[in-house]
Amino acid sequence: xxxxxxxxxxxxxxxxxxxxxxxxxxxxxxxxxxxxxxxxxxxxxxxxxxxxxxxxxxxxxxxxxxxxxxxxxxxxxxxxxxxxxxxxxxxxxxxxxxxxxxxxxxxxxxxxxxxxxxxxxxxxxxxxxxxxxxxxxxxxxxxxxxxxxxxxxxxxxxxxxxxxxxxxxxxxxxxxxxxxxxxxxxxxxxxxxxxxxxxxxxxxxxxxxxxxxxxxxxxxxxxxxxxxxxxxxxxxxxxxxxxx
Amino acid sequence: xxxxxxxxxxxxxxxxxxxxxxxxxxxxxxxxxxxxxxxxxxxxxxxxxxxxxxxxxxxxxxxxxxxxxxxxxxxxxxxxxxxxxxxxxxxxxxxxxxxxxxxxxxxxxxxxxxxxxxxxxxxxxxxxxxxxxxxxxxxxxxxxxxxxxxxxxxxxxxxxxxxxxxxxxxxxxxxxxxxxxxxxxxxxxxxxxxxxxxxxxxxxxxxxxxxxxxxxxxxxxxxxxxxxxxxxxxxxxxxxxxxxxxx
Numbered sequence: 185x186x187x188x189x190x191x192x193x194x195x196x197x198x199x200x201x202x203x204x205x206x207x208x209x210x211x212x213x214x215x216x217x218x219x220x221x222x223x224x225x226x227x228x229x230x231x232x233x234x235x236x237x238x239x240x241x242x243x244x245x246x247x248x249x250x251x252x253x254x255x256x257x258x259x260x261x262x263x264x265x266x267x268x269x270x271x272x273x274x275x276x277x278x279x280x281x282x283x284x285x286x287x288x289x290x291x292x293x294x295x296x297x298x299x300x301x302x303x304x305x306x307x308x309x310x311x312x313x314x315x316x317x318x319x320x321x322x323x324x325x326x327x328x329x330x331x332x333x334x335x336x337x338x339x340x341x342x343x344x345x346x347x348x349x350x351x352x353x354x355x356x357x358x359x360x361x362x363x364x365x366x367x368x369x370x371x372x373x374x375x376x377x378x379x380x381x382x383x384x385x386x387x388x389x390x391x392x393x394x395x396x397x398x399x400x401x402x403x404x405x406x407x408x409x410x411x412x413x414x415x416x417x418x419x420x421x422x423x424x425x426x427x428x
Numbered sequence: 429x430x431x432x433x434x435x436x437x438x439x440x441x442x443x444x445x446x447x448x449x450x451x452x453x454x455x456x457x458x459x460x461x462x463x464x465x466x467x468x469x470x471x472x473x474x475x476x477x478x479x480x481x482x483x484x485x486x487x488x489x490x491x492x493x494x495x496x497x498x499x500x501x502x503x504x505x506x507x508x509x510x511x512x513x514x515x516x517x518x519x520x521x522x523x524x525x526x527x528x529x530x531x532x533x534x535x536x537x538x539x540x541x542x543x544x545x546x547x548x549x550x551x552x553x554x555x556x557x558x559x560x561x562x563x564x565x566x567x568x569x570x571x572x573x574x575x576x577x578x579x580x581x582x583x584x585x586x587x588x589x590x591x592x593x594x595x596x597x598x599x600x601x602x603x604x605x606x607x608x609x610x611x612x613x614x615x616x617x618x619x620x621x622x623x624x625x626x627x628x629x630x631x632x633x634x635x636x637x638x639x640x641x642x643x644x645x646x647x648x649x650x651x652x653x654x655x656x657x658x659x660x661x662x663x664x665x666x667x668x669x670x671x672x673x674x675x
Contacts, residue, residue: 194519
């Protein structure tokens with residue numbers, strides 16, 4: 185897919201992407217020493233080297249990473265349409281399906297890169313600043329970060345579908361953030377409805393780590409795959425019908 | 429087989445603008461001019477040809493391939509400069525052309541520099557597009573259109589924003605490519621002198637319809653594309669006025 189390289193290069197050439205990569209790497213490095221100072225001052229141990237990456241992950245998957253995903257997706261689709269740059273590639277021998285797929289795959293790689301940056305940074309912080317850093321803890325943390333890619337990607341595909349309805353990146357971003365917040369609130373208020381929303385799987389890694397491969401995790405996996413496939417398909421349909 | 433063939437293409441927008449029942453073909457080696465006043469539907473038609481817009485009716489064939497069904501095959505040897513299509517302004521001229529070049533796997537390495545030289549932009553190749561004037565952007569888009577060594581080039585208002593020297597350079601380049609390399613062009617414009625210098629056949633588009641089509645050889649003695657165009661546009665206006673009076 186030659187356009188995947190194009191999409192990735194475009195992403196890396198944006199100043200905002202570099203800033204966000206740096207912020208993602210710096211956040212755990214700054215939080216770690218602060219926690220250690222507080223723990224020393226008050227004489228208790230809330231987080232140790234083993235649990236610290238998972239605490240950071242739970243914060244990241246709840247708000248930080250969905251926000252970054254919304255930023256990336258709204259710029260990649262609505263933003264490029266707004267700036268009329270999407271057509272620059274659409275008038276070349278590249279089908280809309282290939283362009284759409286390469287953008288989604290690029291979003292997936294971007295998400296994985298962010299997760300790995302936060303993972304590495306929180307592991308380093310845990311090892312240097314906090315006690316009880318173990319090799320098994322490292323493996324669990326790494327698996328948890330990798331597992332989190334899947335439900336976040338389902339949210340990413342939903343955000344792509346939403347971004348296609350807007351002609352401006354700021355409108356797409358605002359709507360995506362509001363919708364995500366509504367999904368999070370609904371998850372707490374109405375657990376019955378919540379299971380149909382992708383935000384329900386924010387603690388996906390915990391379910392796998394605590395329960396392993398069960399009927400419930402299997403069912404959720406099938407649900408998320410179907411959810412992603414559905415929104416990929418309707419998203420592509422919308423993209424293929426778009427006029428520029 | 430014609431390089432480009434339009435069969436009864438219709439595209440109407442909600443505001444009533446668009447094109448209706450357009451049919452024509454462009455043969456190999458021609459420089460075909462699509463001439464019309466502002467708002468006649470030239471860009472709509474160009475966007476339909478490259479599938480940025482979807483016609484409601486009709487067929488568009490490039491080298492025998494239906495653009496809506498076999499887009500990649502149809503566009504393989506086509507270069508485009510469409511009005512309103514922008515380059516990525518946070519990238520340099522070279523990086524923008526590199527994005528396009530990746531979609532043509534058989535392109536040799538030095539091609540980007542070659543087309544930048546043709547349009548006089550090699551000195552600015554490492555400058556970001558956001559610092560470019562309209563004319564410089566237009567030169568870059570022309571470079572992007574010629575990048576893939578196309579056998580057919582679609583140019584929509586290509587000299588918009590170019591200074592006199594830029595226009596003359598552009599006309600020389602088009603003439604040379606058509607003569608030496610047999611490249612076929614379709615050129616949409618409202619600049620009659622451009623058509624006069626470059627084209628060997630024209631179609632006049634007015635209010636979304638083709639009202640006349642003529643080959644340079646078919647023009648009467650002493651007649652130019654300009655006089656042919658003015659006659660038909662005036663005739664069109666008279667017909668409209670008479671129709672309104674009858675109502």
